[in-house]
Amino acid sequence: MQDLLRSVSDSYPEFSSGQKKVGDLFFKEPIFLAFSSALEVGRRVNVSESTVIRWTQKLGYKGYAEFQHVVQRKLAEERLEKAEQKIVEPAAQQSFLMNLLDADISTIEKLKESINEKELLQVVDKISQANRIFVTGNFFDYGIAHWFSNWLNLALDHSEMLYPSTGEYYTQLSKMGKGDLVIAFVFPRYTNLIIDALKSAKAQGADVVVLTDSTESPALAYADCALAVSVNSSLNIDSYTSVHALLTSIMRFIYVKDQEKVNGNWAKAEEVYKERNLFI
Incomplete structure (x- = not known):
């Protein structure tokens, strides 16, 4: 995950003002980008969906979906490393599931607050x-x-x-x-x-x-x-x-x-x- 964060940081000066908002959100809440649509991300920082997509393309990805898959994988790997699981494949699967469930729990928390x-x-x-x-x-x-x-x-x-x-x-x-x-x-x-x-x-x-x-x-x-x-x-x-x-x-x-x-x-x-x- 750190290498992805460094990549975004290195490209940050080249971002437009709208893309910098997306980058700032990624630094703060990478899990939000991992499990939210480009439309939802754009609404979160008041930019268009196309701005979010162009931001991922600026980073070298074909589009938002490819970037999102990479972030999900990186987060899963990070969880796996922290947990120090001996059996790699099941742990990776569990980690991905936990991330998915965390995203749903987050929406209920938002509902509770709003x-x-x-x-x-x-x-x-x-x-x-x-x-x-x-x-x-x-x-x-x-x-x-x-x-x-x-x-x-x-x-x-x-x-x-x-x-x-x-x-x-x-x-x-x-x-x-x-x-x-x-x-x-x-x-x-x-x-x-x-x-x-x-x-x-x-x-x-x-x-x-x-x-x-x-x-x-x-x-x-x-x-x-x-x-x-x-x-x-x-x-x-x-x-x-x-x-x-x-x-x-x-x-x-x-x-x-x-x-x-x-x-x-x-x-x-x-x-x-x-x-x-x-x-x-």
């Missing part, structure tokens, strides 16, 4: 008071949106998924109105589809709750309530660990607020499970 409980309770109130709830997601966010929608429907009995640009979407939209709620997961990369869905929902009179990653998210223009939570991206794979943590907190608050209704709906579901002998 979350506003008053705003979270406002979201819980919106969910509790809604006539109907529509949950939607931004491209890669459909998985977590579908999971949350299923839980809400089981607990509160009036939630469904909203899939933009489908025939069913237009039917759902035509029936949407005042008193209804749209919960949208809007994480990069943002799409025109999700923005159109939120714009249409607002036009129909529905309230909108947005879960997103940044105060610069375009979805915030249509949000009545919003919760910000960072998504960790490593090796071009997004980790929604912190989002799951936030949703679990919301679910627990909903249970406390509407305990009688939730327990009643769960009991009905359990009766069906038993009738069908569903579980072993």
Whole structure:
């Protein structure tokens, strides 16, 4: 790792002002660059994603991904040396895993520091008071949106998924109105589809709750309530660990607020499970 730090230090005088910001961040938090996307790094120091990529190219790498792989390997080797493991290969693998888990733990720590409980309770109130709830997601966010929608429907009995640009979407939209709620997961990369869905929902009179990653998210223009939570991206794979943590907190608050209704709906579901002998 020291040789990489020296390389950055030697090239530092040749960096532009924006690239020097990236270099300074690397000196302070190399693990952040190792497990964050170029976009996230740029946002951290207020430079563009392209500036971060050009910075790695200035160091002699083809692009950010190649540089990131080198940093991850260097960090793994450094951990390995400090631990003085006798079996090299398993230790290296464990070290890499520990780094990945540390990155997820870091996002939860950020959530713990940044979350506003008053705003979270406002979201819980919106969910509790809604006539109907529509949950939607931004491209890669459909998985977590579908999971949350299923839980809400089981607990509160009036939630469904909203899939933009489908025939069913237009039917759902035509029936949407005042008193209804749209919960949208809007994480990069943002799409025109999700923005159109939120714009249409607002036009129909529905309230909108947005879960997103940044105060610069375009979805915030249509949000009545919003919760910000960072998504960790490593090796071009997004980790929604912190989002799951936030949703679990919301679910627990909903249970406390509407305990009688939730327990009643769960009991009905359990009766069906038993009738069908569903579980072993």
